[in-house]
Amino acid sequence: MCGAAYVGVRWLYRYCHSKSLPPPIEPKAERRVNKSTNRSGHSIRSTSQLSLLGPEGCPTTAGSISSWTNQTSSLLFFDVDPNLHFFKIYQDQLSIVDSIAMPRTDRTIQLFCESKEEFLAKVACLRNAFQDIIYESENRSFFVNSGKDIIRIFLSNSSNDLENCLSAYDKLLDYVGNECNHEDIEQEIGMRKIPMLSFYDLVIDYIMLESLDDLENPPAVVSSIVSNTWVSSKFRQSACQSAVSTALKYKRSQLKNPDGFFSRFYSVLDFLSPTLAWGFLGSDEELQFKCEFLKESLLGLCRDLFSFDSVRYTSYDDLKRDIMTVARERYWDLTEKLSL
Numbered sequence: 001m002c003g004a005a006y007v008g009v010r011w012l013y014r015y016c017h018s019k020s021l022p023p024p025i026e027p028k029a030e031r032r033v034n035k036s037t038n039r040s041g042h043s044i045r046s047t048s049q050l051s052l053l054g055p056e057g058c059p060t061t062a063g064s065i066s067s068w069t070n071q072t073s074s075l076l077f078f079d080v081d082p083n084l085h086f087f088k089i090y091q092d093q094l095s096i097v098d099s100i101a102m103p104r105t106d107r108t109i110q111l112f113c114e115s116k117e118e119f120l121a122k123v124a125c126l127r128n129a130f131q132d133i134i135y136e137s138e139n140r141s142f143f144v145n146s147g148k149d150i151i152r153i154f155l156s157n158s159s160n161d162l163e164n165c166l167s168a169y170d171k172l173l174d175y176v177g178n179e180c181n182h183e184d185i186e187q188e189i190g191m192r193k194i195p196m197l198s199f200y201d202l203v204i205d206y207i208m209l210e211s212l213d214d215l216e217n218p219p220a221v222v223s224s225i226v227s228n229t230w231v232s233s234k235f236r237q238s239a240c241q242s243a244v245s246t247a248l249k250y251k252r253s254q255l256k257n258p259d260g261f262f263s264r265f266y267s268v269l270d271f272l273s274p275t276l277a278w279g280f281l282g283s284d285e286e287l288q289f290k291c292e293f294l295k296e297s298l299l300g301l302c303r304d305l306f307s308f309d310s311v312r313y314t315s316y317d318d319l320k321r322d323i324m325t326v327a328r329e330r331y332w333d334l335t336e337k338l339s340l
Contacts, residue, residue, distance in 0.1 A: 089128075090313035093121040100124045101195040103205050110209070111306040122306050122313070123200060129319045130199035139324060144173060146331045153338045154275055154290065165271035172264040185261045204305075207265075208298050215280050215295065219247060226281040233283050240282060241274035248273060290338050297334045301326065 085091065093100065100120045113119040133139045148166060155162040175181055186197050194201050225239045252258075252266050278284060279291035304310040304326040311322035 087308070087313040089125050089316055089319065090121055093124040094118075097121055097124075103201055104192065104194050105205060105210065105213075107205070107209065111303055113306055119306070125313055125316075125319060126200045126204075126305060126323075127196075127198045129316055129323060132316070133320050133323060134199055142324075142328070142331075146335075149335055150294070150338075151272065153335065154279075154294075155271065161271065165268060168264070168267040168271065172261075172268055175261065175264050181261075184257060188257055188261050191256070204302060209302060212295055212299060218277070218281060219243070222277060222281065226278075237278050237282055237284075240278050244274045244277045245270065293337055294334065297330050301330045304330070 094117060097117045097120050100123065102120070103123055106116065106119070107113075108116050108119040111119065113122065134143070147169065151165055151169060152162060155165055176185065182197060189197065189202060189206075192206070194206055222240055222243050225243055226236055228236060231239075248266050248269055252263060255262055257263065275287070276291055279287040280295075282288070305323060310326055312318040
């Protein structure tokens with residue numbers, strides 16, 4: 001759950017063009033079910049759906065898509081299928097899809113990809129893009145600070161110690177940020193069938209999405225405690241949190257490296273998991289709203305990253321720019337609503 005640290009809505013274009021443009025061409029209705037929407041509920045489309053015709057009706061090249069669309073005031077939509085050749089980095093990975101390391105979990109359906117090949121090609125693109133993104137100090141600070149903000153929101157009214165949780169969070173990030181520890185981390189995650197030390201594989205797939213998977217199937221002991229309406233809500237909350245803490249202690253006792261990545265990760269979960277478990281499964285309506293919205297935002301962000309409608313797979317510069325745009329939009333929307 002500390003992966004909430006790394007959270008962003010869809011691509012919004014703000015540039016103007018003085019010339020009139022042809023009317024929009026609607027994409028095929030069956031193309032995709034995850035429509036991008038802004039906060040008022042209106043449909044938004046990204047550069048991946050902009051017409052490939054320039055202002056004078058002349059076809060553009062893949063390299064000129066970004067420069068031309070930055071000048072347009074009217075968005076021209078096009079169907080993705082016949083224009084996939086413009087998504088160069090996606091096509092490059094698709095051509096070598098058999099050599100791409102399979103993530104721990106196949107999320108083709110969950111992330112609205114139309115085939116396993118599409119999913120893998122996009123995974124490879126995201127691995128490469130995030131490798132550059134996290135090495136830029138401004139981007140790294142955004143992810144770190146957004147995580148702290150979300151931790152504060154969830155623990156501000158909790159009996160769990162906020163400062164100790166933030167301290168554990170900082171120690172985890174310091175450990176991961178030290179390249180001397182990367183070999184040990186790779187050995188640890190390899191035992192969990194996480195194929196490589198990348199932002200996608202460790203943060204998005206394992207920490208974020210697998211945490212959401214676990215919430216769909218909580219341990220039987222936790223479910224039985226929460227569903228026992230014969231006892232008071234306060235007792236059920238205490239029992240639920242105790243059961244979660246006991247489960248984490250058991251997981252820590254099974255670790256091969258008692259001072260490695262997962263040990264530090266569990267130290268963060270010691271503070272967050274009891275609160276989140278009660279939020280998702282318990283009867284606190286305000287906390288439940290926050291948890292459900294967090295879940296919706298994290299899953300929405302991940303689907304944005306795999307959508308031609310939200311990010312561009314035309315070049316790595318385009319993809320990195322769009323990743324940070326959707327990440328910031330998701331973060332702003334999340335913190336705005338949860339801080340009310």
